[in-house]
Amino acid sequence: DTGVSQNPRHKITKRGxxxxxxxxxxxxxxxxxxxxxxxxxxxxxxTYFQNEAQLEKSRLLSDRFSAERPKGSFSTLEIQRTEQxxxxxxxxxxxxxxxxxxxxxxxxGTRLTVL
Amino acid sequence: DQQVKQNSPSLSVQEGRISILNCDYTNSMFDYFLWYxxxxxxxxxxxxSISSIKDKNEDGRFTVFLNKSAKHLSLHxxxxxxxxxxVYFCAARVTGNQFYFGTGTSxxxxx
Numbered sequence: 179d180t181g182v183s184q185n186p187r188h189k190i191t192k193r194g195x196x197x198x199x200x201x202x203x204x205x206x207x208x209x210x211x212x213x214x215x216x217x218x219x220x221x222x223x224x225t226y227f228q229n230e231a232q233l234e235k236s237r238l239l240s241d242r243f244s245a246e247r248p249k250g251s252f253s254t255l256e257i258q259r260t261e262q263x264x265x266x267x268x269x270x271x272x273x274x275x276x277x278x279x280x281x282x283x284x285x286x287g288t289r290l291t292v293l
Numbered sequence: 294d295q296q297v298k299q300n301s302p303s304l305s306v307q308e309g310r311i312s313i314l315n316c317d318y319t320n321s322m323f324d325y326f327l328w329y330x331x332x333x334x335x336x337x338x339x340x341x342s343i344s345s346i347k348d349k350n351e352d353g354r355f356t357v358f359l360n361k362s363a364k365h366l367s368l369h370x371x372x373x374x375x376x377x378x379x380v381y382f383c384a385a386r387v388t389g390n391q392f393y394f395g396t397g398t399s400x401x402x403x404x
Contacts, residue, residue, distance in 0.1 A: 182336070209390065220297070220382050220394030221337065234391055269336055281327070282392070284336030 180204060182285035184270050190291045191260055198256045199288045203272030210253050211282060212245055213269040214238070221269055227253060260292045296320045297385050299395035307403050312370040314398050316383035319364065323385040323393075328357060328368045331380045331397070340381075341368070373402045 183202045191197050203210050208229050213221035224243070226234040229250040239245075242260075247253040257264055267289050271282035298317045306312045314328075324345045329337035343350040343357045343366075350357050356369045366383055380397045387393075 211390075211392075213394075218302075218396060220299075220384070220396050223391050223393070226390045228390075234389070236391070271336070281339045281342065283339065284329075286334065286336050 182270055182272055182283050184268075184285040184288050186288060187286060188289045188291075190293065192293050193262060194259055196256065196258045197260060197290065198254055199268055199270075199290075201253045201255070201270030201272075201285060203252070203270070204274075204283055207272035207274050207283070208250065209273040210247055211271040211273075212253070212255050213271065215267040215269055215287070216265075224255075257290075260290075262292045265290055265292045295396070296323075297383060297393045297395040299381075299383060299398050301398050302396070303399040303401070305401045305403060306373045308375055309372045312368075312373045312377065312400055312402070314368040314370075314381050314383075314400065316366040316368075316395050317364060318366065318385050318393075320385070320387065320393075321361075321364070322387050324388050325386040326357070326359060326366050327384045327386075327392075328355075329382045329384060329394075330377075331382060337382055370400075373400075375402045375404050378402045 185200045210227040212224040215221045225245050227247040242258045245255045267287045269287045271284045273282045327342040328340040330340050331337045341355045358367045380399045382397045384392050384394045
């Protein structure tokens with residue numbers, strides 16, 4: 179399977195705990211995106227990496243959120259001191275070096291439930 | 294601040310007929326538009342895109358129309374098939390790499 183993979187698929191945690199999600203993009207895709215999607219809404223942009231550099235961050239990304247892509251391959255999204263409002267589907271997407279289409283390939287997402 | 298809007302949460306169409314999904318946007322700086330299809334428990338899948346310098350792009354049964362003066366985008370599916378039943382999102386990009394998505398339209402194609 180050469181698609182975008184995300185782990186875990188589901189995460190249930192108690193309020194105040196820290197959680198970390200992983201995204202493995204399609205091999206050789208240099209661009210990686212994180213989105214959050216809540217019920218009845220479309221994906222909301224969180225952050226974007228080109229290779230290992232985090233180039234854009236949304237205002238939605240509070241100080242409790244941090245994302246890394248240390249070697250320009252997989253990426254992690256950490257949420258510290260989780261709140262119930264963090265409950266959502268977290269989607270990762272990657273796109274290839276060719277910018278002509280900017281087509282993003284999405285993973286299946288990690289569903290976070292904060293109790 | 295919803296810059297991309299899909300005002301119809303759901304749409305039902307008979308198999309073989311045309312499905313028309315609509316999308317409106319507010320930011321005149323958007324330069325690239327995309328449609329995604331999403332099945333339950335899966336991430337969105339890219340369907341078709343259009344650059345702001347064009348007004349139409351066609352790919353098989355799928356055609357996207359862009360009316361920049363009206364800030365309106367539409368996706369036509371002809372003929373509609375039961376396998377097309379899914380949630381459809383339109384998305385738009387400001388030059389750069391930040392994409393804005395609509396809230397989605399759930400399409401049901403009735404056999």
